[in-house]
Amino acid sequence: MANKYVYFFGGGKAEGNTKMKELLGGKGANLAEMSNLGIPVPPGFTITTDVCTHFMNTGGKYPTELKKEVESALAKVEKLMNLTFADPKNPLLFSVRSGARVSMPGMMETVLNIGINQKTIPGLVAKSGSERFVYDAYRRLIMMYSDVVMEKAAGIEVKEGKGIRVQLEEEMQKLKDAKGVKDDTELDVNDLKKLVGIFKKKVKQVLKKEFPDNPRDQLWGAISAVFQSWNGKRAKSYRRIEGIPDDWGTAVNVQAMVFGNMGDSSATGVAFTRDPATGENKFYGEFLVNAQGEDVVAGIRTPQAINEASKTDSSKHLPSLEKLMSANYKKLEKIRTKLEKHYKDMQDLEFTIQDGTLYMLQTRVGKRNGVAAVRMAVDMCKEGLISENVALMRVRPEQLDELLHPMLDPKAESRGHQLAKGLPAGPGGGVGQVVFTADDAEDWAKQGKKVILVRDETSPEDVHGMRAAQAILTAKGGMTSHAALVARGWGKCCIVGCGALNIDAAKKMVTVNGKTLKEGDWISLNGTSGKVYNDKIAVLPADPEKNPYYKTLMKWADKYRKLGIRTNADNPKDSKQARDFGAEGIGLTRTEHMFFGPDRITAMREMILADDEAGRRKALKKLLPFQRKDFIGIFKAMDGLPVTIRTLDPPLHEFLPNDAAAQKEMADKLGVSVAKIKAKVQSLHEMNPMLGHRGCRLGTTYPEITEMQAQAIIEAACRVAKQGVKVFPEIMIPLIGTKEELVDQREVVIRIAEKVMKQEGIKVAYLVGTMIEIPRAALTADHVAEVAEFFSFGTNDLTQMTFGYSRDDAGVFLPEYVEKGILAADPFQTLDQTGVGQLVDMGIKKGRKTRPDLKVGICGEHGGDPDSIDFCHRVGMNYVSCSPFRVPIARFAAAQAAIRNK
Ligand code: PEP
Ligand code: MG
Secondary structure, rough: OOOOOEEEEOOOOOOOHHHHHHHHHHHHHHHHHHHHHHOOOEEEEEOOOHHHHHHHHHOOOOOOOOOHHHHHHHHHHHHHHHEEEEEOOOOOOEEEEEEEEEOOOOOOOOEEOOOOOHHHHHHHHHHHHHHHHHHHHHHHHHHHHHHHHHOOOOOOOOOOOOHHHHHHHHHHHHHHHHHOOOOOHHHHHHHHHHHHHHHHHHHHHHOOOOOOHHHHHHHHHHHHHHHHHHHHHHHHHHHHHHHOOOOOOOOOOOOOOOOOEEEEEEEEEEEEEOOOOOOOOOOOEEEOOOHHHHHHHOOOOOOEOHHHHHHHHHOOOOOHHHHHHHHHHHHHHHHHHHHHHOOOOOOOEEEEEEEEEEEEEEEEEOOOOOHHHHHHHHHHHOOOOOOHHHHHHHHHHHHHHHOOOOOOOOOHOOOOOEEEEEEEEOOOOOEEEEEOOOHHHHHHHHHOOOOEEOOOOOOOOOOOOOOOOOEEEOOOOOOOOOOHHHHHHOOOOOEEEEOOOEEOOOEEEEOOEEEEEEEOOEEEEEEEOEEEOOOOOOOOOOOOOOHHHHHHHHHHHHHOOOOOOEEEEEOHHHHHHHHHOOOOOEEEEEEHHOOOOOOOOHHHHHHHHHHOHHHHHHHHHHHHHHHHHHHHHHHHHHHOEEEEEOOOOOOOOHHHOOOOHHHHHHHHHHHHOHHHHHHHHHHHOOOOHHOOOOOOOHHOOOOHHHHHHHHHHHHHHHHHHHOOOOOEEEEOOOOOOOHHHHHHHHHHHHHHHHHHHHHHHOOOEEEEEEEEOOOHHHHOHHHOOOOOOEEEOOHHHHHHHHOOOOOOOHHOOOOHHHHOOOOOOOOOOOOOOOOOHHHHHHHHHHHHHHHOOEEEEOOOOHOOOOOOHHHHHHOOEEEEEEEHHHHHHHHHHHHHHHOOOO
C-alpha cells in the first residue's frame, strides 16, 4: 500500500488509535481513540509525522498525494458537520494544532478560526446569531495567524516584546483605553469591526503583506507554520532539556472548530481526572464561560473551578461548572471515569461547550509532580487499575527525588514577612534573588546565583529561564497556566496567579502591597501553600518518611529489586541518615575525610613532615585513637550490616597548606621552621597528582599507614563486638593496578588484624578486597580475584582513566562536549556503558571466573544514578553504593531495573 498521510476521525469512528503516537502524535492518536470510544469529539483529521519529516528534509515540500488526501478528509468533516469550508452560507471553520509523540506543552503553534473571510462572515453571523462573536473570532484569527504564520514561520526575527502579536495587543489596549474599559468582553461589535480594520492595516504595514482572505490559503499557511514550529526556537530548546530527538517531528491536527465563546451557554476548560498537585482521586479543573481555550491558559481572566472540590481562594466566589451547567458537568464526569478506566492513568482533558453541547478536544496523560505521581501510582494499584509492577514503573526516579526535596523551615517561615499569596502550583520551597526576564534568570544562574523568576505570566519563550530558576512566581494565571504546567512537569517550586504583584519588568521592579522589590532582592516561596515572603528563609530537607504513599511504594520497590543498596558515608551521623533511608550497609568509607578535623590535621601533618619511619609512627599513634573512635561510631550505626572501609587514598600534599599564612601557623603549631614546611610542600609537588603517589601506592611505600588503619578498624570491631554489636568490616585497598599491589597490602592488613584479635581476645570476621578503578585492574581481574575477597568498582577514577579526562579539569570542555553531542552525557554523572561499562562487565566476569561467589559493588558517583543502576543490575553486581540522600532513588531505580530487565 502506498503511504497514507492523513487519518480521519469523527462521528464515533477513526482511522487511527492511541497506539499510533509515533505517526499521529499524542494528540492525534488520542483524538482518534476518543472517537473510537464514542466520546464526542469535533471531527477532523491528522496529518502524520512522516509528512513533517518530508517537509523538513525537502525544505518545505509536501508529498504529492497529500493535497488529495487532505481534500477528501476535509469533505468527510464537512459531511459530518453539515457545513462547508469557505461556503458563504454555511461556513465550516477549522483549528490547526501541533501534536508530537510526547507532549511539549505550548512549545509549538496553533491557529484557530481558519476560514473566516469577507465572504464567510455574513454566513457565520446568520448561523451564530451574533455579529460580535464573529468579529471577535476574526480578530483572534488575525492575531494568531499573523504571529504564527506570517511572522514566525516566515522566519522574521523580532526583538523580545516587539513581535506583531504584541503590537496588535497594544492596538487593542489603545482601543480599550480610549473607551475607558478593562476587559476584552467590554468591546462591542463596532469596536471589534474597527479593530479588525486596524489589525489588517498594521499587519500590512509591519509584515508587508496582506492578511490572506482565501480560506484554503489560510489553511495551508497554518499547516505549514505548525510543521515549521517543530524547529522553532522554544521547541528546540525544550527538546534539548527533555532529551526528545529532533527527528521525531510533529503531526498536525486539523479539526472542525467548536466555540466556547458563543455566549453564556458556551464555555471552555481544562481538567485533570485526578488532582495533579496532590494526586488525590478527585476531579480537578478550571473553565471560563464564553471564552476560547487560549483564554484559560493565558491567565487573563480568573478561571472558575469545574466543581466545588476544585475551588481555590481565587475562585471560591465564582460559580462552578457543577452548579452552572450541571447536565454537562455530569457528562464530563462520566467521560472522566471512562477515560481513566480506559487509559489506566490520570488524564489531562480539554473541553468546550458550544451553546450547550459538550465536546472533548483533547485527552492525554497528565503531567504531575512527584508527590502526586507517587500517590496516584499507589492509589491506582490499590483500586485494581494497575499492577505493582506498573505502579513502580509509573514514577520517574526524578519525581521521587521531589519528595526528598527541601521545604522552607516552618519555624523560620512563621517568622517570615509574608508579602502575598498566590496559587500553589509546584510544591516545595524556593529561595532566591528576584529577576524579571528569562534571559537574566539564565545569566545569573550561570554565575552561580540562586534566582526566582518573577513574571506577569510565562510563555514557552521563557523555558530556559524557568529551568535555570530555583522557583517561578507569576502575577497572573491559574493552576493550568503555562507556568504551572511546565513547573509541575519539572517538579519545580512555583506560585502562580499572585494578583498582588504589580510588576514593572522594564524598570526591573515589583510593588506588592505597598512594598517595592528590586532586581536582586531575596524572596522565599512556599510552593505548597502559595505564600511569598520578603525574606531569605532557611530550607529544610524533606521528610518523605511521613508520606504513607511513598512508604508503600518503597516497600514494593524493595520487594522487586535484586541489587543491594549501600551508602558512601564517613561518619556515624551520615551512616544513620542513610540507614534511615534504607541503606543496607556502607559501600565506601573514605578514611581521609576523617583526617581533616581540627583535632586530627596536626597529627596528620606531623606524620607527613616526619623524616623517617620512626617519626611517622609517632604521629600515626596520635591518629589511631581518632580513627578507632570514628569506626566504633560507624559500626554501631551500622549494627548488623557490612561496612567497607578504604585505606588512605589521596596524595599527601592535599593535607598540607599552600598559602604562606597557613604554612606559618602550621610551623608554629608543630615547632618547625616555615622553610621546612615549604620544602616539604615542594618535594610533594607532582605534575600529575591524580596519577601520582596516591591510593595503595601510599600504603606500599609507607606500610605503617596501612598498619595504623588496620589496627584502628580491627580494634574498633573487636571492642563493639564485645558490646554485642554485629560487625562485618570489609577492608578495601584503593587504586590497585596489579595483583601484587594487593598481595602486598593484604599481607599488612592480615598480619595486623591477627595480632589485634589476639590482643583483644576476640575474633571478628572480616574481608580484604579491592577497588577496581584502574583499567589494568579490570583487565587482569581474574588474577586480582585470586587475592581479593570482594571488588568495588570506583567508577570515578575508572572513568577518568578510561577516557583520559581529568576528574578535576574536565569541567572546562565537558559541557561543550555534551552540548555538541560528542558525548551523550557527562560520563562522570552517568556511566559510559559502551566504553567504561565494558571494563566493568569484563572485570566482573573475569573476577567471578576465579572466584564464583565474588561479591561485587560500585561506589563511584554512578551508584546513585538511575541509568547507571540499570546497568549495574544487568551486569550482575551485588550492590550499589551512593550518598545517603540518593539511597531512596537507588532503591527505587534498582526495582525499576529488575522489572525492566525481567
Ligand atoms: C572512585 O574513584 O570511583 C571512588 C569511589 O573513589 P574516589 O572518588 O574517592 O576517588
Ligand atoms: Mg577513586
